[in-house]
Every structure is written in structure tokens, then in C-alpha cells.
Amino acid sequence: MSPRKKRLVIIGNGMATCRLLDELLERDALHRYEIAVFGAERGGAYNRILLSKVLGGDDPDAIVTKPPSWYTDHGVQLHDGVSVRRLDTAAKIVETEDGQSARYDLAVFATGSQPLVPPLDGMTNGDGELRPGVFIYRTLDDCLKMRAHARAGDNAVVLGGGLLGLEAAKVLSDAGLHVTVVHAGRTLMNVQLDELGGEMLERQIEAYGIFVRTGRTLEAVLGDSFVDGVRLDDDKTLAADMLVLACGVRPRVDVARASDLPINKGIIVNDTLATEVPGVYAIGECAEHAGRTYGIVTPAWEQAAILAEVLTGANPQARYRGSKVYTRLKVAGIDVASMGRIDPELDSDEVIQVVETRRGAYRKLVVRGRALVGAMLVGNTAAAADLVRIFDRGDPLPDDPLEALCPGASSGGDERADRMVCNCNKVSEGRLREAISCGAASVEALCLATRAGTGCGSCRTELAQLLARHPPPPTRIAAAG
Ligand SMILES: Cc1cc2nc3c(=O)[nH]c(=O)nc-3n(C[C@H](O)[C@H](O)[C@H](O)COP(=O)(O)OP(=O)(O)OC[C@H]3O[C@@H](n4cnc5c(N)ncnc54)[C@H](O)[C@@H]3O)c2cc1C
Known part of the structure; x- marks a missing residue:
């Protein structure tokens, strides 16, 4: 008699999970595992890197990499629009925010990152929600909301002059908005570029008609119920019909924390992508390996391939040694x-x-x-x-x-x-x-x-x-x- 299939639960349905599913299926994982994916976002997986296209007006379907039908066709259970609350790692139960619970044998965290929201005066309303007109830039939903709000002739302030901020600024400027990028660093993209590189980039960004204020940050978000401006740390104010936050991300570890997993910046994993808790793994931006977390997709994909090798037994000795970025x-x-x-x-x-x-x-x-x-x-x-x-x-x-x-x-x-x-x-x-x-x-x-x-x-x-x-x-x- 063949042994019972183990139940493999994946938390998060982003880019790391999308690749992990491909890698698992390529190695015949369904002979060994029943696979269930819980994703907080509605729908199937999509290419997050291409979000600016949707912000710019493309059909969201154009960036979907696995529509919900893919999961049905391939024998993978998808629970979309369902957030996991915690794992009971002793009883091996996954608990969801909507009160369901399900058994698991193995669990993989792939919860990605969450955007930083600086704790500024006026950023949120009394209920803790972002003030209307303030947007984060991480999901399809965020882009659709921004797109619905942005109107030609409006003023937009983008906080953060890294890749995401500049991408959002360009799309909004192309849509006819007056855009100012406010960046705390002395020059743009100061993580990837030296000062001269940042200055050359700034000249080109300004040539698009985008205004750049480097070495500055925000002190307050202004307006009654809706945003109508921002105050900078030099006390100047800028009129703003919308404020886009693109000032960094941090690994999303709330569920891992509630499940008592070891966490530093991210969920701590070893070279097999395993956490210290038996049967629990982590990949992608939520994982911390050898003291490092990553904010781009290649490491997540490399980790997905290694984890699939290990979990399917295709190459149980496969080890992740970190990624060159x-x-x-x-x-x-x-x-x-x-x-x-x-x-x-x-x-x-x-x-x-x-x-x-x-x-x-x-x-x-x-x-x-x-x-x-x-x-x-x-x-x-x-x-x-x-x-x-x-x-x-x-x-x-x-x-x-x-x-x-x-x-x-x-x-x-x-x-x-x-x-x-x-x-x-x-x-x-x-x-x-x-x-x-x-x-x-x-x-x-x-x-x-x-x-x-x-x-x-x-x-x-x-x-x-x-x-x-x-x-x-x-x-x-x-x-x-
Ligand atoms: C606008 C933008 C542009 C980018 N451009 C580039 C680029 O050019 N090059 C590059 O390499 N990288 C880029 N990135 C980064 C890249 O998208 C990420 O590295 C990649 O998505 C990481 O994959 P992940 O699966 O770890 O996280 P994500 O893709 O973020 O997926 C995590 C998923 O987990 C879900 N989740 C979280 N908590 C729960 C929970 N409790 N229950 C259920 N589901 C949960 C989230 O909703 C999310 O769908 C960009 C990112 C953005 C936002």
C-alpha cells in the first residue's frame, strides 16, 4: 500500500510561490504531496515586477502568470483572498483570519515583504487606515486604486527615489500629473548608484518633467479627511492630491511571529530553507538566510528551486548558499x-x-x-x-x-x-x-x-x-x- 500523501501548505501566493509550484510539479511532487496555497490577494499569481504597466493602464490580466484555472487544472488547491493568521506548529494546524483551520504536514512561508509606512502626523485617519489619497505600491489592488484616483492635472508626491518610487513617478507624470519625488538620500537610488550615477539619473528624470527633492523627507501629511498636501522637513509645503509611499519594505513576518518561529529581520532559515521548527520552511523576501534578506526576485527563484529539490527528494543534498545580487x-x-x-x-x-x-x-x-x-x-x-x-x-x-x-x-x-x-x-x-x-x-x-x-x-x-x-x-x- 502506498503511504498517505503528505499535506504541503504554502502561505502566500506571490512570485516565490509561483516558481516553487513550477519547480515542485516539474519534479512530480503531486505523487508525494497534496498541495494547498493560501494567498491574501484575490486571484492567481502575477508578475509583481510588471505592476507599473497596470498602473499605466494595462489590463491586470496581462501580468497574471497563473490564473485560478491553472491551480484547478494542475491539482493544486488555491485559497485566494484568504489570509493565514498563524500556524499551531505543535498540532500542525494552519489557522486563517476568517476562522478556518486545516491540517498540514509541511508548511512553506512565502509571505514576501510589506511596504514601510512612516509614522507621520496625518498619515492615517483615526481608525488607523491610511488617509484617503495616501497609497502604498505593492499589489495589483494598490495599482488599481491609484489608477482610479489619479487625474491629469492633479499633484502627486512620491516619497522615495528608489526603483519603485521612480517607476511610479514616471507613470503618474506620463498620465499628466505634476509629480515631485521626495528622497531622503543625497542622490537618487543611492543603494545601487554612487553620487555621480544618482545625479546623472536625476537629470534624466527631471528631463521627463518630474521634480526631484533629494536630501529631504516629509514631516506631515496635510488635509482634513483627504490628503491635500505634505510638509517637508525644511518646513515648506507641497500641494498634493495624492501621496505614494515607496520608501522601502521589510520582510513580512507577522504570521511567523504569531507562530513562534525564530525571526531576526526575516524568518531565519538554513541552507535547506528550513526553519528551526520541524516541517516549516521559508523562501522569498520573508526569509533570512545567513543574515541576509533579499528584495529582488532572483534569490526567491533560486531558493524555490533548491527547496523543490529537497522536498521532492530529487536532490536531497541540494543546498542554498546565498545569491549574488x-x-x-x-x-x-x-x-x-x-x-x-x-x-x-x-x-x-x-x-x-x-x-x-x-x-x-x-x-x-x-x-x-x-x-x-x-x-x-x-x-x-x-x-x-x-x-x-x-x-x-x-x-x-x-x-x-x-x-x-x-x-x-x-x-x-x-x-x-x-x-x-x-x-x-x-x-x-x-x-x-x-x-x-x-x-x-x-x-x-x-x-x-x-x-x-x-x-x-x-x-x-x-x-x-x-x-x-x-x-x-x-x-x-x-x-x-
Ligand atoms: C512595483 C514593484 C516593482 C518591482 N520591480 C522589480 C524588478 O525590477 N526586479 C526584481 O528583481 N524585483 C522587483 N520587485 C521585487 C519583486 O517583486 C519581489 O522580489 C518578489 O515579488 C518577491 O516574491 P515573494 O513571493 O517573496 O513576495 P511577494 O511577491 O510579495 O508575495 C508574497 C505574497 O504573500 C501574501 N501574503 C502575505 N501574508 C500573507 C498571509 N498572512 N496569508 C496569505 N498570504 C499572505 C501577499 O499578499 C503576497 O501576495 C518589484 C516589486 C514591486 C512591488
């Missing part, structure tokens, strides 16, 4: 890439910079001996794929490191095959060319075959160029009769 993004339409250190650390570190003031492009390497310890590119990211490969594998830089800023000049045929085209999914040019030679004849087919282009999507143009340069072999048509 690099960012390659389109920030409000401007190409930006950043990896490793943004400034030198040792006296012996060498810095190489190329500044093109007219084009608004800036490229910088931080070099230690022959090793690349950091790089940043603003406005011209043509070298990003080669730099990511060098950084990721710890390859030595060319004798003249400046060559690394000129893509193609230093790499022979084999090296180009290793060139990372899709950062989110770590797909190399070689893997893509292999998929093309096996018949992937369109960008969509390439995405399906390799997962390239399914994260932030910024490499899709490159996929099209690759297809044009290396067209698939002609398909043979069997002669009739």
Missing part, C-alpha cells in the same frame, strides 16, 4: 545596472569611470587586482551582460579593464556563449542559442523554453536581436502524397 533594470525608461560595491573599499582598489555628459551615460568599475568587485552603468548598459558574467563567476578582468566596458571587444566566441542575457533567471546566450536551434522561433517561444524574459522583461529586446542574428533552422515540411 546584481540589478539590471529599466528605471523609469532609463537603463541602469549595478553590482557589488558602488565605491572602493580598500586603498588599493582601482576605479575606472567613463562619463558621457551629453548622452547622460555613466559607467564605472571598481577593480581589485584583476577582480571585478563592483560595477555600475547608467544610460548605457551594453556592457552589463559581460560584466555580470565576470562578476558572477569571479572571472579575471581583461588586462586592460577598460575593455570590459566595451562589450564584445574582449570576448571570444566561447565566452559569448556564457554571456548572461537574462539576469532574473540567469539564462546565458549559449542556452538561448541552443533553444533557438531546437526550434524556438519567436521571443515567446524562447521565453517558454528557457524562462528568459519572464522576470523584469528588460532582456526581451535582446532576445529578439538574438533571434535575428541566429535565425532558427528552417522546419522541414513533409512532402504531401
Whole structure:
């Protein structure tokens, strides 16, 4: 007699869970497990990275990666719109906010992050809810609410000049709003860019018609019941019909805390993504591994793959050793890439910079001996794929490191095959060319075959160029009769 299937409960139905389900099903997990997913948001999983498209007016369905029918078709139970309250880890019961409870054998936390809401005067109404006109930017629902509120000619203030804030600012400005970004750092995106990089970005953002106030923060949100302005820390006020909060996130650990799991910044996990409590795991932005939490999708996807290997027994010795983080993004339409250190650390570190003031492009390497310890590119990211490969594998830089800023000049045929085209999914040019030679004849087919282009999507143009340069072999048509 075959043993009873264990019940695997996943808490959260975001991007980490979406990938975990794919990885589990690819490894035949349904032979071993009944899988149930509890998601606080309504509907199936979607690509959160593409939320700005919905904010800009796209149909929300365009970013859905797993509609509810997918779960039914694949034998996975979806409880959407249901928030988990806590786990009773002794009795192995999951309790939901709406008073249901269900048994589990294994549980995976994938509750992501929650946006920071600074405790400012006027931010909330008496009931603790955000004052009407104040928005956070994390979910489809948030975007639909913002979209319904924003009107051409209105004034918007965006708090936070990181990726999310600049993305929201660009969409609102494109919709005809007067937009001011207020950012506490001296320069924009100061986590990923040095001061010169941040200043070059600021010039380009301002060229879109967006106003930027750096080195400033908010002291109060003004208005009676609705927002009608904000007061800055220099005592100046700005009229505002809406305020968008994009000033950071923190791992969402409320359910884990209520379940008595060990927590630091995030839910503490080891190299198998297990918490100290038997049968309970965590992945994605809510998880803390080796003292680190992550705020981008690639680590969440890497963790999902390892956890699936372990839980299905496909490779029980698979271990997660942390992720190398690099960012390659389109920030409000401007190409930006950043990896490793943004400034030198040792006296012996060498810095190489190329500044093109007219084009608004800036490229910088931080070099230690022959090793690349950091790089940043603003406005011209043509070298990003080669730099990511060098950084990721710890390859030595060319004798003249400046060559690394000129893509193609230093790499022979084999090296180009290793060139990372899709950062989110770590797909190399070689893997893509292999998929093309096996018949992937369109960008969509390439995405399906390799997962390239399914994260932030910024490499899709490159996929099209690759297809044009290396067209698939002609398909043979069997002669009739
Ligand atoms: C606007 C925006 C742009 C971004 N752009 C990029 C980018 O360009 N590149 C990049 O790499 N990353 C980007 N990110 C970050 C990326 O989206 C995250 O890294 C990724 O979504 C993390 O996946 P996750 O599953 O850990 O968390 P999430 O995708 O946030 O999913 C967590 C889910 O858990 C649910 N949940 C929480 N608590 C409970 C509960 N108690 N019960 C049930 N469900 C619960 C939440 O509702 C949510 O649906 C962006 C994020 C945003 C918001």
C-alpha cells in the first residue's frame, strides 16, 4: 500500500510561490504531496515586477502568470483572498483570519515583504487606515486604486527615489500629473548608484518633467479627511492630491511571529530553507538566510528551486548558499545596472569611470587586482551582460579593464556563449542559442523554453536581436502524397 500523501501548505501566493509550484510539479511532487496555497490577494499569481504597466493602464490580466484555472487544472488547491493568521506548529494546524483551520504536514512561508509606512502626523485617519489619497505600491489592488484616483492635472508626491518610487513617478507624470519625488538620500537610488550615477539619473528624470527633492523627507501629511498636501522637513509645503509611499519594505513576518518561529529581520532559515521548527520552511523576501534578506526576485527563484529539490527528494543534498545580487533594470525608461560595491573599499582598489555628459551615460568599475568587485552603468548598459558574467563567476578582468566596458571587444566566441542575457533567471546566450536551434522561433517561444524574459522583461529586446542574428533552422515540411 502506498503511504498517505503528505499535506504541503504554502502561505502566500506571490512570485516565490509561483516558481516553487513550477519547480515542485516539474519534479512530480503531486505523487508525494497534496498541495494547498493560501494567498491574501484575490486571484492567481502575477508578475509583481510588471505592476507599473497596470498602473499605466494595462489590463491586470496581462501580468497574471497563473490564473485560478491553472491551480484547478494542475491539482493544486488555491485559497485566494484568504489570509493565514498563524500556524499551531505543535498540532500542525494552519489557522486563517476568517476562522478556518486545516491540517498540514509541511508548511512553506512565502509571505514576501510589506511596504514601510512612516509614522507621520496625518498619515492615517483615526481608525488607523491610511488617509484617503495616501497609497502604498505593492499589489495589483494598490495599482488599481491609484489608477482610479489619479487625474491629469492633479499633484502627486512620491516619497522615495528608489526603483519603485521612480517607476511610479514616471507613470503618474506620463498620465499628466505634476509629480515631485521626495528622497531622503543625497542622490537618487543611492543603494545601487554612487553620487555621480544618482545625479546623472536625476537629470534624466527631471528631463521627463518630474521634480526631484533629494536630501529631504516629509514631516506631515496635510488635509482634513483627504490628503491635500505634505510638509517637508525644511518646513515648506507641497500641494498634493495624492501621496505614494515607496520608501522601502521589510520582510513580512507577522504570521511567523504569531507562530513562534525564530525571526531576526526575516524568518531565519538554513541552507535547506528550513526553519528551526520541524516541517516549516521559508523562501522569498520573508526569509533570512545567513543574515541576509533579499528584495529582488532572483534569490526567491533560486531558493524555490533548491527547496523543490529537497522536498521532492530529487536532490536531497541540494543546498542554498546565498545569491549574488546584481540589478539590471529599466528605471523609469532609463537603463541602469549595478553590482557589488558602488565605491572602493580598500586603498588599493582601482576605479575606472567613463562619463558621457551629453548622452547622460555613466559607467564605472571598481577593480581589485584583476577582480571585478563592483560595477555600475547608467544610460548605457551594453556592457552589463559581460560584466555580470565576470562578476558572477569571479572571472579575471581583461588586462586592460577598460575593455570590459566595451562589450564584445574582449570576448571570444566561447565566452559569448556564457554571456548572461537574462539576469532574473540567469539564462546565458549559449542556452538561448541552443533553444533557438531546437526550434524556438519567436521571443515567446524562447521565453517558454528557457524562462528568459519572464522576470523584469528588460532582456526581451535582446532576445529578439538574438533571434535575428541566429535565425532558427528552417522546419522541414513533409512532402504531401
Ligand atoms: C512595483 C514593484 C516593482 C518591482 N520591480 C522589480 C524588478 O525590477 N526586479 C526584481 O528583481 N524585483 C522587483 N520587485 C521585487 C519583486 O517583486 C519581489 O522580489 C518578489 O515579488 C518577491 O516574491 P515573494 O513571493 O517573496 O513576495 P511577494 O511577491 O510579495 O508575495 C508574497 C505574497 O504573500 C501574501 N501574503 C502575505 N501574508 C500573507 C498571509 N498572512 N496569508 C496569505 N498570504 C499572505 C501577499 O499578499 C503576497 O501576495 C518589484 C516589486 C514591486 C512591488
